[in-house]
Amino acid sequence: MKHKLFYIFFLLTLSISYAQSSMVKIEADTTNIRIGEQFEYKITISETENVIIPKLGNLKGLEVIDSLKIDTINSKLIKKYKLTGFDSGAFYIPRQQIFIKNQAYLTDSLLINVTTVAIDTTKIKKFPIKGIKGEPYQFDDFKIYVYWALAILLIAISTLYFALKRSDNSTSKTLIPKLAPYQEALRNLKLLDEKLLWQNNKTKAYYSELTDIVRNYIERELNVPALEQTTNELVESLIDFSNSKSIVTDKETIKKLKNLLQQSDLVKFAKSKPMAHEIEADRNTTTHIINNLKPSTTEENTETSYSKPVVIVQKPEIKNPNTITKLLLITVTLLIVTLISFGIYKAISLSNSIKQPVENVQ
Template identity: 70%
Template sequence: MKKLLFYISLFISAFAFSQSSIVKVEVDTTNIRIGEQFQYKMSVDETENVIIPKLENLNGLEVIDSLKIDTINNKLIRKYILTGFDSGAFYIPQQQVFIKNQAFLTDSLLINVTTVPVDTTKIKKFPIKGIKGEPYQFDDFKTILFWVLGILLFVGTVLYFALKRTQNNEVRTAEPLLAPYQEALRGLKLLDEKLLWQNNKIKQYYSELTDVIRHYIERELHVPAQETTTNGLIETLSDFNDTKSINTNKETIKKLELLLQQADLVKFAKSKPMAHEIESDRNIAENIINNLKLNITETSPEIKNIQPVIIVEKPTVKKPTVIIRVLLILLILVIVGLISYGLSKAVTLSNSLKQPITNVK
């Protein structure tokens, strides 16, 4: 019986020795600190039909990296990088390696993981840093932008209906074509109603005054007075007067010459006549129209063939009432206030995010 037990123990020892001699494991250190890495190396004295499994059941330890298998001196070597994040003693259990379909077990290894001593009484305290501000994005101002767009749309709608012009319906009225004399007197009357020279628009006044006279001469005497210079027009009228083609006198032609020269000085030389001179020129213009006519015995063909003319009157524009103007001003003030409020809030929020917290001692 004793011999049998001896042979059994001898067989087990020989088998274990044969396994340990074929598969070996080792580490570069058995004592590490928390988070420190160490190397676990597995060597196999065979190169064919060898299966090296993954490390498993590592309680308290973690595999950081598994290096590729190397072949050195007819040996397969595989290295692992391990670490531990909990203090204590941890075993790397036996690993099973298959060689030619036969299982071999490695030795288990003990790894001690220790903590790093920290003296909290000597650590310098730093203030808590403020939250770092992020760059502005569309979502930060989306609500304010939608409000502003809505208010602008509302204001635009109110303005559209408040300032909407009347329908562009042209009012057509038929009036007979006025004779040159009547048209000239009407032009002088309309010019008086404009009150141009009373509002210091002397240049415009003389320009329209001479236009009335030239247009009258052009229609009454059939002379291109609008395109003719002052000297050319006076020479033409003098020739007509010499041939008795027009019913006037030299004094009227002289008054016309002086009036046109005065208008040229106002328009081109920036002359500014006195009020009594302007009123005198107005009366002279009417006197010229009264004393400058075509010398004919029959009615002018132009007057015979009078045709009605269609005068198109522009529709009147309704001005906004005082209430509408006040409402528009209030709406504009509300919009400006909302925009200012939103911008001030955004600036305040940005400054609060950028300021560090310094009340920690």
């Protein structure tokens, strides 16, 4: 009876093992590899639905290089792995558990032999141990000095440029005696004649300066705001002063002044072009007006009796660098840049020549 039960149990176990082996199979393209050599490990499952393949694990001495995608061939699932080993010896790929329709199936284990590569040390040439070799200098070792040199160079050039462009900021004060109104008017008329404005077709500028000389003389000599008044206002003011005996003049002089100012207005605003003899006549009229417009002798005129000195502040002239100065600046700049570049080049060359490798240790 006991023998029958044993045979029945043995047959059941054998049938279960056969069923599992028929559902799940493993295969390797080789079971003997050298260190670092790859081989393919394949699991074949005779079912395509409701299959769960866990991650390949529990590998000792072996490593998974790649896990390929699952293929379906002839109603079978095929899962492939790329494995390798980096230690010599015999290593097992343990049994893997596969779930098919919520039922667990176990694969067979597989033995993989990893062998080393035989090396004949008697035929290998031995080399001495290499010494420590000095590392050559690179641009990064000097770039901070280059940046500082360029910054200093830029500051030096800027300072030199503005020093040449601007002179000393100090100002000087000079006391120059101020001319009397009559003397100033005659001097300005002489300077106007020397400019030859109307002779060079600058009639408008000529009449503008001519009437300004007359108005400035009247304002200083007679204390009349001639520069701010129109022609009619100025003429009326002079008539009033003449009637009140505040100035010494006659009606003919006032009439000539009115004609002169009106002629100037026509030239400046109506673009009138008087003839040469008319311009010369107006010039002579101006002298006549200045000679015949005087303050009353009973009225004190401080500007006529004497002239106070005027303080003239002389501003420093702005000196613009000429072409020679600019060329000199450019030459100096290029020279400094060349010297800096040459110094860096020599430093790198010297460092590379000095840093020799240490002698080989035998």
